[in-house]
Amino acid sequence: MTETAPQSTAAPLEAHPPAAPAHAPAEGAARRPAPGRRPRKSAPPGAAAPGGAGLRPAHQVLERLFQLYPKMFGARFLPLKLGVFQDILALHPDEFKKEDLKTALGLHARSTRYLEAVASGEKRHDLNAVPVDDVAPEHVHHAIMEVFRRRQARSKEDLRPWLRTRLVKAIEASGLTREQYGERVPTSDPLAQAALDEAFAELGEQVAKAEALRRAYAASGRSVEAFAEMYGLEPAAVRAVLGPVTLA
Numbered sequence: 378m379t380e381t382a383p384q385s386t387a388a389p390l391e392a393h394p395p396a397a398p399a400h401a402p403a404e405g406a407a408r409r410p411a412p413g414r415r416p417r418k419s420a421p422p423g424a425a426a427p428g429g430a431g432l433r434p435a436h437q438v439l440e441r442l443f444q445l446y447p448k449m450f451g452a453r454f455l456p457l458k459l460g461v462f463q464d465i466l467a468l469h470p471d472e473f474k475k476e477d478l479k480t481a482l483g484l485h486a487r488s489t490r491y492l493e494a495v496a497s498g499e500k501r502h503d504l505n506a507v508p509v510d511d512v513a514p515e516h517v518h519h520a521i522m523e524v525f526r527r528r529q530a531r532s533k534e535d536l537r538p539w540l541r542t543r544l545v546k547a548i549e550a551s552g553l554t555r556e557q558y559g560e561r562v563p564t565s566d567p568l569a570q571a572a573l574d575e576a577f578a579e580l581g582e583q584v585a586k587a588e589a590l591r592r593a594y595a596a597s598g599r600s601v602e603a604f605a606e607m608y609g610l611e612p613a614a615v616r617a618v619l620g621p622v623t624l625a
Contacts, residue, residue, distance in 0.1 A: 458503050468504075492523050514562065521543045525540045541572060548576060593608075
């Protein structure tokens with residue numbers, strides 16, 4: 378299973394309290410009764426149908442995955458390891474149909490909560506919530522862009538500063554040069570390209586300031602504490618900048 382950025386514009390699955398399956402149908406989603414029919418008595422808010430009755434197959438699978446692996450499909454989502462589809466089938470050969478499981482995991486991976494976990498740069502985890510691998514930079518990037526688009530669609534506030542900050546962190550964490558990052562994350566989207574240009578420009582400014590601070594420190598002949606006091610800086614901040622900072 379990969380975290381390729383979803384192309385679907387379907388509404389993401391909403392978060393639910395830990396006491397309920399993470400992908401249970403949202404409250405208030407019941408259909409209106411047809412004319413001439415008596416409305417059915419609805420279950421109390423938050424009550425799940427016995428045994429997942431009434432849920433679509435994919436949501437029944439997600440409910441079962443929540444029961445089996447609450448650390449991965451519960452209140453908090455974590456990036457899943459590659460090959461988790463095969464892992465689940467191998468561990469539960471008689472419980473899940475392949476197509477239903479594939480559809481369910483697709484819904485899970487397209488949910489905003491899951492994309493936010495990928496965008497955060499957290500490691501991939503196995504079914505027991507043990508971190509195993511890094512998420513590829515391109516998957517982190519695409520998740521950040523998709524989360525931004527979804528948030529911006531619901532907000533009147535300009536969220537591009539948030540986007541730039543997240544991209545800066547992702548680029549730094551990747552350890553890639555601009556050329557390498559562009560090869561891993563090619564884009565023809567003007568918005569995505571503009572956001573990348575702004576992120577790299579900010580990184581360039583940070584590197585230039587760090588290099589100027591290093592030169593000033595080397596020329597000062599002072600201790601870190603004395604140098605920081607001279608420039609009105611915190612010693613810890615100076616030590617952080619004096620570490621290796623590179624950007625090709």
